[in-house]
Amino acid sequence: MKKKNNVVITVISVILCIILLAVGSGLIYRLVVDTAASIDVSYDGATLYDGAKGFVFHNNNAIEFTVDSQKDFKVKVLANVTDDNDFSFKVGDNEKALKDYKYSDVGELTDGFVIEYTDDGFTIVPSGNLQYVLIKANKSMVLLDAAAECYDDMFEIVIYNELKSVSIFATMESSKNMNITLDTTWLEF
């Protein structure tokens, strides 16, 4: 009976050891990988948490972010939109072939921004006003509805590497002083 109990205890001990070994290895691996893949983004010396909001591009001035990443990182910009703040616009290469779009249809807006990578981070600025950003993103002319306006946190700036990503939310200040219109929106040669 005692011998039988010893066998059971031995089996349980082996199983526990295996479990402990597996969990330990996992924890060690996770710790190492997390350290290697981590992205720390900071602005003006303060570290930003994932999902930080409230950034504003003023007068097309670039915002500079510092990035601490063990791996190469990239930046992309996505539309951050809900049903409440979605807006519509028209897209087309000529006035006879305009299609209705919504901001929520756009997806990626990266081409509408100028992103410059530096030794310790990156700078980012919209290429122009909201219409221009949407033109660059859609590779076509965009006509905004009169009611379309920039709203808070409408751009999601995603800083990412192979394993992790951090999102920051921003908007842009509209030109409050002046509006320019051209007598034509399309020229064809």
Place this chain on the structure above:
Amino acid sequence: MKKILKIISLVLLIGIVGVSIFALVGCEDFKKKVDETVDEVKDAVNDLEFNVVEERGINLVIAPMNASSTDEYEAKTITATATKFDGTVATPTFTWHVEWLECPIEGAVVTDYVTVECETDDTSVATVKCYKGFAGGKILLVCSVEPEGASATCLITYGGFPDHIDLTAEFHMQNYEPGDNVRIEGRDWEDNLHNGKYYFEFTLALDNYIGKVGSEYVDDDNYEAIITGGYGGIVAKEYTVVDGIVNDEQLKEYSIYDLWGEFFDVRIEDGYLLICFDLNPTEYLMGNPDTTNGKYEVFYGFLPDDRYELTNGFTLAITVEYLGWGDGVESTYYFSFDYSGLVSEVALDNQELVFTK
């Protein structure tokens, strides 16, 4: 019955009078048009360099395309307006630039294709010039005002819009019918007579300053041609023959509006431009003037025109219009005709050269 005949006669009479008036008015219109455009055509022709493209009895020299085809670019203007948010119009200094939205060729420099510049001190008006085709590409024109940061954009595409009708060099005389030369013994102009019908046929094609017409502008040969001006004329010799003897020889001059429809015609057939000459008015050349009594008139030569050194003949301005779509496209060509007798003999001044040393 008599009443019916009277009515028919009256209707016919009215019809004949109407047609006659219409024909006369039409002819007068043409004459007026030609007269009015003499100087205009002269000026245009004098500015052009003519090329001889065919010679056979009639010398035809054809001028290059109208002015629009010689441009190295096509230009369009664009105007910006600035308003402040309180609604008042502002007059800031606008800055303009172009950039690729989609570049069709990797590394292509946008300003090799399209440029934008203000040609006056007024920066609100810019001239956009396209030098090369960029089919498949898109260019963005940006107008901005600093430091306000306001901007507006215009999308520039290349559709290959045809801006003129090209008349290619692949033309030829079609169905040349030399006819029987009218020869009268003892006349010094006998070798100059080449009666017959000539059809100059020209191939037409839509073209633009870049040479790349967009595929959507299908050329379906829907052309029209009208004579829009000209000057000069021809000389004909009128005479009667009695028992083989020429009598009452007279020179007659015909201006081009006398000749239009009789001596020459311009028309479009199957998409080709045809200029037809009939040097042998049939009403006068019935029979053989060497032996047959009658009254004759033969084409003699083009009317020398001392006012214009370019040619001793006549010049036609012909406008060809393509009607296939939109507002159409039109081009005006200048055709200058003169007469040159064919070389029939080469003579040497000595048939034998003897060397003694």
